[in-house]
Amino acid sequence: MLDSRRLSIAVRRTPQIVEDRRSTVVSDDPVQRRDLILLEQARGGDLHAFNDLVVCYQDLLFALVVRMVPDRDQASDAVQEAFFSAFRNMAAFRGGSVRSWLSRIAINAAMDAQRLKKRRPADPYPELEDDSWQPPSNEADNPVAISLQAERHRALNGALAQITDDQRSAIVLFDVEGYDYAEIAGMTGVSLGTVKSRIHRGRLALRDRLSDRMDLFRG
């Protein structure tokens, strides 16, 4: 069984390079090589190979999508749709990183879910219970610091759930996931200026929502 958690996944801050290569090209990266082999087998009709890819990336894609669609049920549906879409469009994979390809499909699925919610406006997104995750910290032994950080994350996630979908997506993709402006413009189908504007207005909106809790974030 292939398990992505055993393999180190680099946190990307640099612009992604979309390589125009066939998936059969041998990659130096073992994760990439594994993914390309699985995808090639899946394209040949092996469902188990595709499902191995699903197991490798479902946690990652859910974590990505749930930030953009802060409702766990809707986020789950979007991730399922993303895997359906990936299965349908395996033939369209042009080589490069399978992980980036799946992430882009998941981001599109998340935006589709946002559009669907816009058409059928219901309750606002619930606040995410996000305090179960803590980043590695030097202050790990300091319970006060841990508690403060958890409180900060809770407040920030609550505020993120209240701003517009477009602003939240732009902020999540830029600040949290580390994509650059041009990549976000390509993924969301808007101009560079619109991406920047969404991020700036989104941060202003976050500050507005957090106005009575800014002491958590200052100094």
Next chain:
Amino acid sequence: MADRGAAEFHPSHDLELVARAAAGDLAGGEVMGARALVASCATCAELERDLHAIAGATRGLGNAAAVSASRPAPRDFRLSAADADRLRPRGWLRVWRVLAEPRRARGFGGALATLGLVGLLVSTGIAAPFDGADGAASEMTGATKDVVSAAPGVGPASTDDAAALPANPTSSTTIGAREYSNSNVAAAPMLAIASGAMLILGSALLLVSWRSRRVGS
């Protein structure tokens, strides 16, 4: 140092300019304007600091890779055999998928679009000259009629006689040209329709190729 007294003017200040300054997204004269604003308005200065803090805190939320390492997805998204069966393209859709594969789409699309365009040009080229020939033939037939009716002893009433007249070279050419043009004019719309379909299909494939290239999928 920010002037507390300027705070009364704060409602008219450009907050997005401050947000752009906090993100380092200003260029040229805007930088000076933003600096002046932040230096003169304590509320704007505080906003800039807060926006820095919020951006930093957002980055600290942890990206999907970091979060997913310790927080599994709430359900299993593996596809069942029934899902796979439902999602596999069939019939024409399967053919389209094969054609629309990015590498093939560019070649097929270009070839089809070119053929379609040439076909359209040819079909309009076929129709146009014979439309002209047909018109000219009509004119010539009219002229012949005038000559015939003006000829002494040949009454316009005797059409049978006129038909039985010795073969008029102009008339036979006209009839032949009309028959030929009719068969070609009849073929032209079919060619135009087929070419139009090829042009549309080719353009669609080129669009698919261009989009997949743009998305980098």
